[in-house]
Amino acid sequence: MYFALALNDLKFSRTQHFEGQVERSKIMSKKKNKVVTIYDIANELNYSPSTISRALKNHKSIGKDTTKQIQETAKKLGYRPNSLAASLRNNRSNNIGILIARINRPFISSLISGVENSARAAGYNVLISQSDDNYKNEVANAKALYDSRVCGIVASLSMETKNVDHFKQFIEQDIPVVFVDRVPSDLNSYRVIIDNYSAAYKATEHLIQQGCKRIAHFAGAQHLNVYKLRKNGYIDALKAYDITPDKDLLICMSTLSFEEGKEATSKLLNMKNPPDGIFSSNDTAAVSAIMEAKQKGVKIPEELAVIGFNDDPLASIVEPALSTVSHPAMKMGELSTKRILEHADKKMEKGVSEITILDTEVIVRASSKRLK
Amino acid sequence: MYFALALNDLKFSRTQHFEGQVERSKIMSKKKNKVVTIYDIANELNYSPSTISRALKNHKSIGKDTTKQIQETAKKLGYRPNSLAASLRNNRSNNIGILIARINRPFISSLISGVENSARAAGYNVLISQSDDNYKNEVANAKALYDSRVCGIVASLSMETKNVDHFKQFIEQDIPVVFVDRVPSDLNSYRVIIDNYSAAYKATEHLIQQGCKRIAHFAGAQHLNVYKLRKNGYIDALKAYDITPDKDLLICMSTLSFEEGKEATSKLLNMKNPPDGIFSSNDTAAVSAIMEAKQKGVKIPEELAVIGFNDDPLASIVEPALSTVSHPAMKMGELSTKRILEHADKKMEKGVSEITILDTEVIVRASSKRLK
DNA sequence: CTGTTTTACGCAACCGATTGCCTTTTATTT
DNA sequence: AAATAAAAGGCAATCGGTTGCGTAAAACAG
Numbered sequence: 001m002y003f004a005l006a007l008n009d010l011k012f013s014r015t016q017h018f019e020g021q022v023e024r025s026k027i028m029s030k031k032k033n034k035v036v037t038i039y040d041i042a043n044e045l046n047y048s049p050s051t052i053s054r055a056l057k058n059h060k061s062i063g064k065d066t067t068k069q070i071q072e073t074a075k076k077l078g079y080r081p082n083s084l085a086a087s088l089r090n091n092r093s094n095n096i097g098i099l100i101a102r103i104n105r106p107f108i109s110s111l112i113s114g115v116e117n118s119a120r121a122a123g124y125n126v127l128i129s130q131s132d133d134n135y136k137n138e139v140a141n142a143k144a145l146y147d148s149r150v151c152g153i154v155a156s157l158s159m160e161t162k163n164v165d166h167f168k169q170f171i172e173q174d175i176p177v178v179f180v181d182r183v184p185s186d187l188n189s190y191r192v193i194i195d196n197y198s199a200a201y202k203a204t205e206h207l208i209q210q211g212c213k214r215i216a217h218f219a220g221a222q223h224l225n226v227y228k229l230r231k232n233g234y235i236d237a238l239k240a241y242d243i244t245p246d247k248d249l250l251i252c253m254s255t256l257s258f259e260e261g262k263e264a265t266s267k268l269l270n271m272k273n274p275p276d277g278i279f280s281s282n283d284t285a286a287v288s289a290i291m292e293a294k295q296k297g298v299k300i301p302e303e304l305a306v307i308g309f310n311d312d313p314l315a316s317i318v319e320p321a322l323s324t325v326s327h328p329a330m331k332m333g334e335l336s337t338k339r340i341l342e343h344a345d346k347k348m349e350k351g352v353s354e355i356t357i358l359d360t361e362v363i364v365r366a367s368s369k370r371l372k
Numbered sequence: 373m374y375f376a377l378a379l380n381d382l383k384f385s386r387t388q389h390f391e392g393q394v395e396r397s398k399i400m401s402k403k404k405n406k407v408v409t410i411y412d413i414a415n416e417l418n419y420s421p422s423t424i425s426r427a428l429k430n431h432k433s434i435g436k437d438t439t440k441q442i443q444e445t446a447k448k449l450g451y452r453p454n455s456l457a458a459s460l461r462n463n464r465s466n467n468i469g470i471l472i473a474r475i476n477r478p479f480i481s482s483l484i485s486g487v488e489n490s491a492r493a494a495g496y497n498v499l500i501s502q503s504d505d506n507y508k509n510e511v512a513n514a515k516a517l518y519d520s521r522v523c524g525i526v527a528s529l530s531m532e533t534k535n536v537d538h539f540k541q542f543i544e545q546d547i548p549v550v551f552v553d554r555v556p557s558d559l560n561s562y563r564v565i566i567d568n569y570s571a572a573y574k575a576t577e578h579l580i581q582q583g584c585k586r587i588a589h590f591a592g593a594q595h596l597n598v599y600k601l602r603k604n605g606y607i608d609a610l611k612a613y614d615i616t617p618d619k620d621l622l623i624c625m626s627t628l629s630f631e632e633g634k635e636a637t638s639k640l641l642n643m644k645n646p647p648d649g650i651f652s653s654n655d656t657a658a659v660s661a662i663m664e665a666k667q668k669g670v671k672i673p674e675e676l677a678v679i680g681f682n683d684d685p686l687a688s689i690v691e692p693a694l695s696t697v698s699h700p701a702m703k704m705g706e707l708s709t710k711r712i713l714e715h716a717d718k719k720m721e722k723g724v725s726e727i728t729i730l731d732t733e734v735i736v737r738a739s740s741k742r743l744k
Numbered sequence: 745c746t747g748t749t750t751t752a753c754g755c756a757a758c759c760g761a762t763t764g765c766c767t768t769t770t771a772t773t774t
Numbered sequence: 775a776a777a778t779a780a781a782a783g784g785c786a787a788t789c790g791g792t793t794g795c796g797t798a799a800a801a802c803a804g
Contacts, residue, residue, distance in 0.1 A: 037790055048754045053791055063752055080519050084465065085790035088456040088759050095499070095520075103488060104481035104702075113475040116502055120513070125499050125520055127467070130488055141492070147452050148467075148497055287689060317659060319691045330476075409760055420784045425761060435782055457760035460789050 036079045045073055056081070087149060092175075095125045096340055097145035097153040101133040101182075106312040107329045108156070111180060114333020115154055122341055124151070133255070135160040142166040151175065152340030154333070157182040159221050159255060176343035178336040181327075182224050188348070190339045191355045192332050196226050199325045199360045200233025201240075203307050204279050206323070206362050208241045210370040212277030212305050216249040216268055218289075220256050220281045230281050230309070249275050253285065261285030265292040269304075276304060277368075283308035287318045290367060305368040320366030328358050408451045417445055428453070459521060464547075467497045468712055469517035471527040473505040473554075478684040479701045480528070483552060486705020487526055494713055496523070505627075507532040514538040523547065524712030526705070529554040531593055531627060548715035550708040553699075554596050560720070562711045563727045564704050568598050571697045571732045572605025573612075575679050576651050578695070578734050580613045582742040584649030584677050588621040588640055590661075592628050592653045602653050602681070621647050625657065633657030637664040641676075648676060649740075655680035659690045662739060677740040692738030700730050 038052040047055075047070065055062045055070035056079075062070075087093040096119050100108050116126045127150060129141035138158045145153055146169050153170060155177060164184040170177050171188060178190040207215050217234045220227030235245050248271065253260045261280065265288065268275055280286035286308030293304050300306060300320055308315060308324040315322040335356055348354070410424040419427075419442065427434045427442035434442075459465040468491050472480050488498045499522060501513035510530045517525055518541050525542060527549060536556040542549050543560060550562040579587050589606045592599030607617050620643070625632045633656065640647055641664070652658035658680030665676050672678060672692055680687060680696040687694040707728055720726070 035790095039790075049791075050755080050793075051753055053793085054753085056791095061752065066752075080515075082460070082790050083520055084456055084460040085759090086792070088454070088460050088761095089790085089792050091759070093456065103475075103485040104478065106476065109476040109481040112500070113502065116475060116500055117504075120501060120516070125501075125516060127497050128484070128488055128500055129492060129498075130485065132489075143452075144492070144497065148455055291689075313686060314689050317663075317686050318689050407760095411760075421761075422763075422785080423783055425763085426783085428761095433782060438782080454760050457789090458762070460791095461760085461762050463789070 035082075036074075036077045037082070038079070041070060041073055041077060041079060044077065045070065091149060092151050093125075093149045094123060095127050095148065095150050096337065097148070097150035098126060098128045099131070099138065099141055099145060099153055099155040100128075101131050101138075101156065101158045103128065103130050106314075107181070107310050107327055110329035111154075111156070111333040111336075114330035115337050116333075117330075118334045118337040122337070124337075124341075131158040133159040135162075139166045142169070146170060146175075152178065152343060154178045154180060154336040154340070156180045157184060157224065159224065162223055174348075176340045176348070178339045180332050180336055182226055185225055187353075188351055189353055190336075190343075191353060192335050192339065192358070193226075193355065194327060194332075194358050194360045196229035197233040197236075199309070199362075200230035200279070200281075201237045202233075202362050203309070203325050204234045204237035205241070206364065207277040207279060207305055207307060207368060208237065208243070210277075210301070210305055210368055212275075213243065214246065214249060214273070214275045215243070215277040215279060216251065216275040218256060218261060218264060218278065218280035218282075218285045219250060219252045221254055222252060227281055234279055253281075256280070256282045256285045258284055258288045261288030262292045265289040266296075269293065269296055269298060274304075278304065278306045280306070280308045283310045283312040283315050283322060283324055286322055286324070286367075287314050290318055290320070290322065301366065301368050301370050305370055307362070307368045311363055315363075316365070318367075323365045323368035324363050326360050326363055328360070331358060407454075408446075408449045409454065410451070413442060413445055413449060413451060416449065417442065463521065464523050465497075465521045466495060467499050467520065467522045468709065469499045469501065469520070469522035469525040471501055471503070471510065471513055471517060471525055473503050473528065473530045475500065475502050478686075479553070479682050479699055482701035483526075483528070483705040483708075486702035487709050488705075489702075490706045490709040494709070496709075496713075503530040505531040507534075511538045514541070518542060518547075524550070524715060526550045526552060526708040526712070528552045529556065529596065531596065534595055546720075548712045548720070550711045552704050552708055554598055557597055559725075560723055561725055562708075562715075563725060564707050564711065564730070565598075565727065566699060566704075566730050566732045568601035569605040569608075571681070571734075572602035572651070572653075573609045574605075574734050575681070575697050576606045576609035577613070578736065579649040579651060579677055579679060579740060580609065580615070582649075582673070582677055582740055584647075584742075585615065586618065586621060586645065586647040587615070587649040587651060588623065588647040590628060590633060590636060590650065590652035590654075590657045591622060591624045593626055594624060599653055606651055625653075628652070628654045628657045630656055630660045633660030634664045637661040638668075641665065641668055641670060646676075650676065650678045652678070652680045655682045655684040655687050655694060655696055658694055658696070658739075659686050662690055662692070662694065673738065673740050673742050677742055679734070679740045683735055687735075688737070690739075695737045695740035696735050698732050698735055700732070704730060 038049050041052045042049045051062060052070055055067040056074060098112055098115060103109060119126050127145060129145060131138035131141055135158055138161055152175055164187050167177050167187060176190060178192060180192045183191045183193055204215060219231045222228050238245050251264045278289050286306050289306055290300055293300055298304050308322050310327045311324045315324045410421050413424045414421045423434055424442055427439040428446060430439060470484055470487060475481060491498050499517060501517060503510035503513055507530055510533055524547055536559050539549050539559060548562060550564060552564045555563045555565055576587060591603045594600050610617050623636045650661050658678050661678055662672055665672055670676050680694050682699045683696045687696045
């Protein structure tokens with residue numbers, strides 16, 4: 001009897017280096033920073049660690065009462081699962097990686113916010129990385145996220161990215177990749193986007209309906225399909241209203257920055273035949289256009305109507321307030337997380353992409369309101 | 373001879389469940405998604421895994437040549453360390469946690485950006501969590517970050533936080549906690565802040581020097597020391613210039629939101645003896661004041677000079693451009709990371725906090741420029 | 745009262761890197 | 775040349791949770 005009890009007591013203690021370890025660990029357990037593991041629960045209740053593990057995740061092969069008892073004891077002891085251990089064993093963490101160009105931009109930080117909210121609600125953590133719009137950084141960050149065994153990634157391409165091979169490592173390991181906004185067109189993946197073409201079409205159409213005849217467009221880097229689609233929407237809207245696109249009014253920028261916008265506006269306004277409207281692919285450049293025009297004494301919207309894209313906070317502050325196109329960043333982040341979490345349940349077919357398209361709307365403010 | 377070779381070949385293969393495993397693993401290794409581990413390198417070069425591990429981190433007990441050979445082979449085989457395994461063993465990851473109220477705010481997203489840049493440069497990842505200015509979320513997020521074994525955290529308190537016990541778990545485990553901006557005053561930790569008192573003093577002084585006699589202040593929640601210090605700086609500046617602080621001009625807000633600012637401004641302007649200057653604890657409320665004043669036909673800065681705090685992008689867009697106080701968010705993020713990375717080298721004394729204070733400057737723009 | 749299924753749980757390998765201690769070999773000292 | 779020190783590397787335990795397989799006992803069927 002004595003032996004049986006003794007054996008029982010030792011049954012699930014971990015293999016130890018030293019003979020005296022049992023005593024030592026008892027002492028240890030008095031220290032406050034001792035962390036509780038499933039082995040401690042196992043010892044407490046005389047179950048095996050496997051039973052504890054299963055009970056904690058409500059595995060059906062463990063009895064109802066046992067499960068309850070174990071879960072209560074776990075709570076009583078203040079057990080906190082070591083996710084590193086589980087991740088190592090499963091070769092997958094519960095971290096979602098985010099790969100974007102720059103965190104401190106309104107659209108992106110709202111996107112991240114959306115991802116974070118929904119990820120955390122589901123018990124996942126969020127790892128961020130920014131490439132600073134640099135291709136090499138993007139590749140390095142993709143490696144780093146891969147190495148930390150993220151269970152999925154949300155990505156928006158850098159301005160420089162043309163080759164997307166660095167995402168293939170994820171796809172090969174069946175790690176879901178969700179591209180948002182700036183997405184590649186030739187990779188088997190999830191995509192969460194807006195209909196850039198029709199958004200641009202509607203924005204341009206709005207300017208036309210306000211009486212603009214010569215509408216300029218600030219286009220972004222054309223290898224990024226968001227900007228290409230916006231440009232196409234712009235051109236097709238013009239054509240639909242029998243306006244011949246004028247090459248001089250199509251300004252291709254590389255970053256759509258404040259400076260680029262300012263300079264472009266300056267040139268446009270100095271033309272012998274200046275535009276009476278500008279549709280910018282982002283709000284930053286649009287705001288710079290407004291400020292430059294005002295400085296030059298050009299009346300907005302009477303002489304120059306302006307509409308931007310994104311609905312950044314700036315848009316409602318600038319004067320006159322900037323008309324723009326809504327870009328549901330937060331929502332896009334939430335949907336991206338959803339795609340990743342759902343992915344576990346299904347098998348993605350090779351060569352198939354799942355695309356989620358969100359609605360946008362033209363937000364009309366003073367900068368383009370010429371009628372009435 | 374035959375046996376010796378055979379033994380040698382098997383020497384470092386992991387313990388396997390099945391007899392036929394050796395063949396099987398050879399087949400496996402042809403699959404492209406086989407991941408290379410130190411065991412593979414060990415087998416390749418006939419060294420033990422421990423030697424590989426040491427060589428890869430340039431441990432001095434491994435010979436120079438051996439180390440070189442191992443590192444080259446590692447590269448050749450495309451070895452990528454499994455940080456989960458290392459983290460489990462060391463009970464610490466190389467993830468830095470960020471705990472803030474809201475990601476999509478200019479100051480915060482720049483702060484995160486600074487943390488991310490410097491962390492990644494040092495080979496660390498960044499985990500984010502936002503509390504939405506809710507105390508319970510903050511506590512839960514702290515738990516989550518703790519559970520994922522971050523090696524340090526950067527935190528800025530939520531508006532609601534009064535009790536900071538949820539940070540003690542980190543300190544007990546010697547995990548460095550760096551508070552930024554909204555810091556507690558009674559916790560043994562690192563802090564990266566600006567001198568809020570003197571920044572506010574200087575901002576208020578600036579308004580006085582521009583001829584303001586009745587200066588109002590938009591104060592934030594007073595249990596957060598940033599806002600309390602700004603209020604104190606404001607009051608002391610007034611006193612220094614023999615202006616008696618008027619209680620009616622001291623508006624305590626809870627969130628310093630656009631709406632709160634608008635409402636407060638409206639009330640102030642309706643007073644029989646309205647203020648001729650406003651020093652706001654943030655730019656959002658300051659901008660709302662400008663807009664509200666303009667709408668009421670109050671001239672800025674002639675009838676009402678306004679200065680904000682933070683230098684958000686909005687500040688230079690609003691018209692007239694908002695004077696404000698710079699808040700080096702990016703820099704603060706970088707310094708926070710630095711504190712965490714340095715922490716490993718030193719021992720923090722119980723009861724001692726290390727505080728880093730950054731310079732700020734008053735940025736004078738049109739909204740407060742009354743002279744000349 | 746046997747034979748079969750189900751229930752409930754234990755065993756031990758496993759994930760991959762790290763590290764204290766030990767052994768063997770080589771270099772240095774007296 | 776003997777003794778000591780230093781260099782180079784291996785052994786095996788360890789971190790903590792997970793899981794395929796095996797088994798004893800209980801429930802059920804016949």
